[in-house]
Amino acid sequence: MKPKTDPQLAFLISINVLILLCAAILSRGAFIDSYNLQSMAAQVPELGLLAIGVMLAMSSGNGGIDLSGTALANLSGVASALLVSAFLSADADPWAFTVAFVAVAMLVGLLGGVLNGLLIAHLGLTPILCTLGTQMLFTGVAVVLSGGVSVRVGSAGPLMEIANGLVCGVPISFVIFCVISLLIGMTLKFSPFGIQLFLMGTNAKAARYSGFALSRILIRTYGMCGVLAGVVAVLIASRNVNVKWDYGQSYLLIAILITVMAGVKTEGGYGRMICIFLSATALQLLSSMFNFLDASNFIRDFAWGMLLLIFLATMRYDLKSLFIRTTSIPTSSVQRPPASTNHS
Amino acid sequence: MSCANSLSVDGGGEFTFRSRVKKRLDNRPELFTLFLIVALSVFVGSVNRDFLQVSTFFDLARSSTVIGLFALGVFVILAAGGIDLSFTAIAALSMYSVTKLVVSYFPEAPMLLVFLAAASGGALLGLINGLLVHGLKAPSMIVTIGTQYLFRGFLLSFVGTVWVLSLPDKMEAFGKIALFSFVSKQGTHAMLPAFVLILVFASLLTWWILNRTLIGKAIFAIGGSLPIAERLGYNVRAVHIFIFTYTGALAGIAGMIHVCSNRLANPFDLVGSEIDVIAAVVLGGARITGGTGTVPGTLLGVVLVVLINNVLIMAGVPSTWQRVIVGAFILLAGALFLLRRKR
Numbered sequence: 015m016k017p018k019t020d021p022q023l024a025f026l027i028s029i030n031v032l033i034l035l036c037a038a039i040l041s042r043g044a045f046i047d048s049y050n051l052q053s054m055a056a057q058v059p060e061l062g063l064l065a066i067g068v069m070l071a072m073s074s075g076n077g078g079i080d081l082s083g084t085a086l087a088n089l090s091g092v093a094s095a096l097l098v099s100a101f102l103s104a105d106a107d108p109w110a111f112t113v114a115f116v117a118v119a120m121l122v123g124l125l126g127g128v129l130n131g132l133l134i135a136h137l138g139l140t141p142i143l144c145t146l147g148t149q150m151l152f153t154g155v156a157v158v159l160s161g162g163v164s165v166r167v168g169s170a171g172p173l174m175e176i177a178n179g180l181v182c183g184v185p186i187s188f189v190i191f192c193v194i195s196l197l198i199g200m201t202l203k204f205s206p207f208g209i210q211l212f213l214m215g216t217n218a219k220a221a222r223y224s225g226f227a228l229s230r231i232l233i234r235t236y237g238m239c240g241v242l243a244g245v246v247a248v249l250i251a252s253r254n255v256n257v258k259w260d261y262g263q264s265y266l267l268i269a270i271l272i273t274v275m276a277g278v279k280t281e282g283g284y285g286r287m288i289c290i291f292l293s294a295t296a297l298q299l300l301s302s303m304f305n306f307l308d309a310s311n312f313i314r315d316f317a318w319g320m321l322l323l324i325f326l327a328t329m330r331y332d333l334k335s336l337f338i339r340t341t342s343i344p345t346s347s348v349q350r351p352p353a354s355t356n357h358s
Numbered sequence: 359m360s361c362a363n364s365l366s367v368d369g370g371g372e373f374t375f376r377s378r379v380k381k382r383l384d385n386r387p388e389l390f391t392l393f394l395i396v397a398l399s400v401f402v403g404s405v406n407r408d409f410l411q412v413s414t415f416f417d418l419a420r421s422s423t424v425i426g427l428f429a430l431g432v433f434v435i436l437a438a439g440g441i442d443l444s445f446t447a448i449a450a451l452s453m454y455s456v457t458k459l460v461v462s463y464f465p466e467a468p469m470l471l472v473f474l475a476a477a478s479g480g481a482l483l484g485l486i487n488g489l490l491v492h493g494l495k496a497p498s499m500i501v502t503i504g505t506q507y508l509f510r511g512f513l514l515s516f517v518g519t520v521w522v523l524s525l526p527d528k529m530e531a532f533g534k535i536a537l538f539s540f541v542s543k544q545g546t547h548a549m550l551p552a553f554v555l556i557l558v559f560a561s562l563l564t565w566w567i568l569n570r571t572l573i574g575k576a577i578f579a580i581g582g583s584l585p586i587a588e589r590l591g592y593n594v595r596a597v598h599i600f601i602f603t604y605t606g607a608l609a610g611i612a613g614m615i616h617v618c619s620n621r622l623a624n625p626f627d628l629v630g631s632e633i634d635v636i637a638a639v640v641l642g643g644a645r646i647t648g649g650t651g652t653v654p655g656t657l658l659g660v661v662l663v664v665l666i667n668n669v670l671i672m673a674g675v676p677s678t679w680q681r682v683i684v685g686a687f688i689l690l691a692g693a694l695f696l697l698r699r700k701r
Binding site for chain 1 (some may be wrong): 441490493494495496497500502503504505506507509510511512513514515517519573630633636637640646647668676679680681682683684685686688689692695696697
């Protein structure tokens with residue numbers, strides 16, 4: 015990393031520490047005992063992974079967004095639970111069951127993501143419209159498959175271990191989340207794919223004339239979102255034993271909130287994995303603090319909505335000026351024309 | 359706008375049936391929606407004779423009113439290149455608060471006042487949306503996801519979570535006013551509620567605003583291309599504020615009709631149905647990137663979605679399939695409307 019400090023990163027670190035301190039003081043230390051920290055760490059991955067998906071889609075620019083992540087995760091869970099239970103018994107062969115469940119869930123996720131990518135890249139559907147349609151489609155297929163009721167995933171030992179087990183005191187799901195963030199972060203930063211993705215998000219027209227295979231990048235990006243949704247499906251199944259088509263109704267908002275808080279540019283071309291990570295942990299800390307304060311779910315919804323708007327505002331009015339005195343004052347009040355205006 | 363061009367360019371060539379159909383579809387994408395409606399009705403009608411009854415039509419009209427009012431508002435925002443996900447939360451907050459106020463302080467309130475209060479409550483919340491979307495310069499979808507949670511969280515944490523079951527007499531009576539009513543051969547009572555007229559009036563008003571006023575021109579111009587409209591001197595701020603306020607007002611009215619029609623005010627209602635409404639508007643031929651669409655098309659889209667949600671079950675299609683079908687139709691319509699532009 016360049017020696018210059020990223021104000022967003024500094025901000026996220028300080029907000030994490032601040033919430034942790036506040037909560038610890040308010041709860042008289044109960045907040046930072048190892049049990050609570052473990053349970054918080056076990057809850058971050060689902061939302062964090064969905065947020066990475068949203069970030070990937072946003073980075074591709076041209077209004078890119080993935081609204082179908084939660085729906086795809088639910089579909090993967092339902093489909094995998096039904097398919098694998100039909101062939102394998104969770105009690106007789108727990109390891110085979112777990113491996114098959116994870117494989118099918120990720121495969122369904124990949125297929126769903128690639129479908130999104132194909133529709134956007136080859137048919138030219140707007141990402142909003144496409145993922146809105148597939149969100150309904152995925153949810154619908156999950157409803158049809160499960161008949162609208164929750165599906166029990168067999169209680170195979172290794173599968174349950176994923177969300178509930180610990181490695182050296184750290185929840186396994188959290189380790190998975192860290193590994194995946196690291197992998198994707200490295201891919202984005204060092205591989206040609208990652209660099210091309212961000213360049214395409216910055217200026218699709220220039221990327222096209224530079225000879226980037228735009229459709230392939232798009233399909234890969236949305237495919238990655240899909241695989242992430244598949245991983246989320248495994249975590250959900252492991253944590254709740256049951257999977258259902260309407261699980262996690264407010265996940266979409268929170269995933270978007272995490273990405274916005276992480277400073278990912280909504281118009282594409284910029285996003286840092288470390289910021290997503292810290293932003294996810296900050297939200298989890300805040301959410302647990304609400305739990306400690308006995309706040310209702312509705313208050314939490316209210317707070318999430320408010321936070322999202324506040325962070326949009328801070329993006330607009332430039333966070334940097336709060337931390338570092340910059341000599342050049344941004345004067346771009348006129349909107350830049352969007353990168354791609356090839357409507358015909 | 360593009361219809362004049364395509365006519366003059368393609369005109370004079372061979373007029374095969376295919377090319378004529380294609381051309382009609384180019385200019386009027388809602389014809390495709392109409393085709394789907396007719397095909398669906400013929401299908402359901404042939405499977406189940408009960409469909410071909412006046413009472414079914416009355417039921418459809420009743421179900422279309424609330425979603426239709428929502429759709430008109432969403433269409434206006436979509437035409438200007440934005441998107442709104444908070445209108446159901448606006449409707450819920452406005453209808454529940456106004457109902458609660460009327461019940462506890464002014465049970466004798468005339469209906470006009472009740473509707474005015476609901477509309478202005480909705481308009482106020484819409485105004486907040488408009489100011490935020492313009493001021494934050496962020497995608498309207500992300501802003502309105504935020505306000506959706508804000509409004510709904512506010513409603514459920516500070517206003518109330520209890521159903522209001524006993525409405526004032528006037529509101530109760532309003533939901534029962536019939537435009538037509540008769541007793542069918544099977545002995546069931548069928549009636550066309552008078553509040554359908556509100557949708558008719560709102561459609562005419564929306565059509566008039568979009569096609570006969572300067573702000574309508576500005577809405578389509580901004581939806582077509584924001585930078586160009588800005589350079590042409592259109593007041594983007596005024597348009598943003600207008601469209602969101604207008605949609606908020608329509609949502610408030612829709613929420614109040616929902617209360618009168620169901621004879622109870624449930625604060626948990628409505629939120630969650632926004633995706634159906636957006637589906638209806640998109641199926642009606644409005645492009646999600648803005649600049650296109652018509653009021654009749656939007657209404658056809660509403661009819662199509664209401665048909666799928668209410669009538670398919672009469673043909674023996676299980677209700678679990680509704681989402682799959684609406685989702686598939688969105689993708690299909692989106693792809694079709696795109697292909698016609700690509701040629």
